[in-house]
Amino acid sequence: DQQVKQNSPSLSVQEGRISILNCDYTNSMFDYFLWYKKYPAEGPTFLISISSIKDKNEDGRFTVFLNKSAKHLSLHIVPSQPGDSAVYFCAASAIGGGADGLTFGKGTHLIIQP
Amino acid sequence: GEEVAQTPKHLVRGEGQKAKLYCAPIKGHSYVFWYQQVLKNEFKFLISFQNENVFDETGMPKERFSAKCLPNSPCSLEIQATKLEDSAVYFCASSPRGAGLETQYFGPGTRLLVL
Numbered sequence: 001d002q003q004v005k006q007n008s009p010s011l012s013v014q015e016g017r018i019s020i021l022n023c024d025y026t027n028s029m030f031d032y033f034l035w036y037k038k039y040p041a042e043g044p045t046f047l048i049s050i051s052s053i054k055d056k057n058e059d060g061r062f063t064v065f066l067n068k069s070a071k072h073l074s075l076h077i078v079p080s081q082p083g084d085s086a087v088y089f090c091a092a093s094a095i096g097g098g099a100d101g102l103t104f105g106k107g108t109h110l111i112i113q114p
Numbered sequence: 115g116e117e118v119a120q121t122p123k124h125l126v127r128g129e130g131q132k133a134k135l136y137c138a139p140i141k142g143h144s145y146v147f148w149y150q151q152v153l154k155n156e157f158k159f160l161i162s163f164q165n166e167n168v169f170d171e172t173g174m175p176k177e178r179f180s181a182k183c184l185p186n187s188p189c190s191l192e193i194q195a196t197k198l199e200d201s202a203v204y205f206c207a208s209s210p211r212g213a214g215l216e217t218q219y220f221g222p223g224t225r226l227l228v229l
Contacts, residue, residue: 036220041222043220043222043223045220089157100162101159101162106156107155
């Protein structure tokens with residue numbers, strides 16, 4: 001049973017517009033959420049994170065929103081740029097020490113159209 | 115170093131052969147993690163270390179997989195008697211000292227192909 005779900009395998013957005021990537025989770029024990037960006041043949045690159053005590057975290061063009069009651073988070077990228085075209089993974093970790101393995105979603109392929 | 119380093123980039127093995135993958139975490143990071151990406155977009159957690167101690171190995175196939183993180187050496191993931199289904203990209207990640215909410219930083223991965 002998948003504990004972290006990204007239901008959109010792909011998303012196409014026009015350059016300059018807002019990209020919204022969604023992620024749902026089922027495990028109530030998750031308390032830390034991360035977004036990673038991945039280009040082909042490279043490792044995931046950390047983008048932004050949020051802990052369960054917050055509902056929003058912002059870093060430049062990237063904002064992550066967390067709705068704990070709905071077990072839903074989203075990543076907003078504004079304005080979208082061509083270099084944002086990549087696969088985006090949502091990941092979560094459960095309460096515990098820093099050695100907890102991450103649980104990943106299956107990713108959303110974001111395509112930024114010129 | 116400033117980045118997680120993984121070697122080799124590519125590894126080809128015949129079924130039944132041994133495969134050994136290496137990971138050097140970011141300098142100063144005490145936690146090391148191994149993940150397996152079998153299908154294009156699915157990551158599976160294998161094992162984590164706190165310094166040289168195994169912390170969580172719930173994802174490790176016990177029979178053929180083993181891992182170590184020894185002082186002053188790169189961490190390693192070894193697969194004895196590889197099978198076709200072991201073909202995957204293996205990612206190593208590290209995170210800083212400290213418990214709780216820590217970001218994991220990933221290496222570029224080792225692509226293992228078992229023929």
